[in-house]
Amino acid sequence: MIKEIYNRVYTQTEYGKQKEAEVSDEVSKLLEENGANPASEDRLEELLSAAAGIGIDKGFQMGLAWWIQLLAELICR
Numbered sequence: 001m002i003k004e005i006y007n008r009v010y011t012q013t014e015y016g017k018q019k020e021a022e023v024s025d026e027v028s029k030l031l032e033e034n035g036a037n038p039a040s041e042d043r044l045e046e047l048l049s050a051a052a053g054i055g056i057d058k059g060f061q062m063g064l065a066w067w068i069q070l071l072a073e074l075i076c077r
Contacts, residue, residue, distance in 0.1 A: 010066045023058045027051045 010016055030050055038044040 019062045026054045
């Protein structure tokens with residue numbers, strides 16, 4: 001239920017949209033810097049891992065911010 005609330009509500013906030021845009025920008029920059037067609041499977045694996053790392057990092061930041069916001073609302077009630 002918490003995941004559903006997060007996905008339907010929090011990710012649609014201005015903060016959520018900003019973080020999604022940051023992920024897109026960082027992955028695009030990564031691809032531009034390294035070329036859209038990597039020369040080898042190893043390089044492709046490195047690029048995919050780097051892109052996944054960007055998503056994990058931003059996802060953690062969004063999740064942590066959401067959790068803190070939830071806690072603050074519960075404490076203030």
